[in-house]
Amino acid sequence: MSGQVAEIIVSLDGKAGRRGSGYRVGPPVVAARFGRISDRAEELTAQTVGFPLFKLKNDDGSVVLDDGRPRYRDWCQLDGSVAVLSNRREGTLEVAVRPPERDPDPVVSPWEGMSGAAVWIGDRIVGVIAKHHRSDGLGRLAAARLDRALDGRDPGNEAELRALLNLPEVLPDVVPPSHGERVITAYQEQVRVIAPDNLLDREDELDELVEFCAGNRPYAWWRAGPWAGKSAL
Incomplete structure (x- = not known):
């Protein structure tokens, strides 16, 4: 490709970015919305997208080996559920998903690469994938909760997080009200x-x-x- 680099300018406020040869300004991006999860015995439908290790592929479609061939990790959309009261002591969300068919490396989790993936419930982000505990099996991931990061235990980081995400004082609850x-x-x-x-x-x-x-x-x-x-x- 003779060293060419493509640059994409993303605008959150709709203002035009730098223009010139080779530059394109994309459409405004709608800001993500965030939510909290109240402590109640509920099972919520969740969704996340990431690049786990088991999605590693060679460009030419051959078997993935450590032979220097060009490779990539493809997208993986996970549709699962969150049992609200699970992982209560750890303070994370237990995200139940369909497990991968293979787990070839006992040292490296097949979910490597999912950390940081946003966990959506409805149209709101409630946390990010943080860990895979092998003792939970291949169909369980642990997600760091956004509402736990805003519980007042670390005022400095909480203030910074609120400013970065432009969060309201009270996040909307994604758990539907009871009858x-x-x-x-x-x-x-x-x-x-x-x-x-x-x-x-x-x-x-x-x-x-x-x-x-x-x-x-x-x-x-x-x-x-x-x-x-x-x-x-």
């Missing part, structure tokens, strides 16, 4: 819609409610006509 939480949220929204900001001229009724709540009566029965303000009260 009970959804019911409560729906009820709270209904109350928010119908409840007035202030109750006027309801001192007697409020006093009666306080007396009922502090007393021993099993129930209270209030009756009134339509639009009397029962729901608001």
Whole structure:
């Protein structure tokens, strides 16, 4: 190739980069979004992409040997799951994936090269692949959690990480709400819609409610006509 080098300029803000002979400015890149994982017994669908050792190939398609032939590592998309409460003591995420068919080297993990690969749950990054514990088998990888890096134990690094990733004060939770939480949220929204900001001229009724709540009566029965303000009260 006579020593030619291609350069790609990536713009996060859409501004034009340096132009000239041999330069191309690509389209703006949408910034990645990040999330946290609340501690709850859930299994979440996860995805990551990297270049593990078992994807090593020769350019000519021949068997990979240490003979100096040109070679490369191809992409490997992993679709798996995260069991939220696994690896709790270590403080990592257990990412369960389909294991490779071969493990030819007992010293070097076939997952070598996956470290640093972003772990996505939905459209948010929650961590990066960090380790492969052989004792967990070939179908388990450990990922460093983003929310653990923001737990206040290392304020200096936390501040730097927040600045680099432009993180909000509180990361959105990627764990879906439980049925009970959804019911409560729906009820709270209904109350928010119908409840007035202030109750006027309801001192007697409020006093009666306080007396009922502090007393021993099993129930209270209030009756009134339509639009009397029962729901608001």
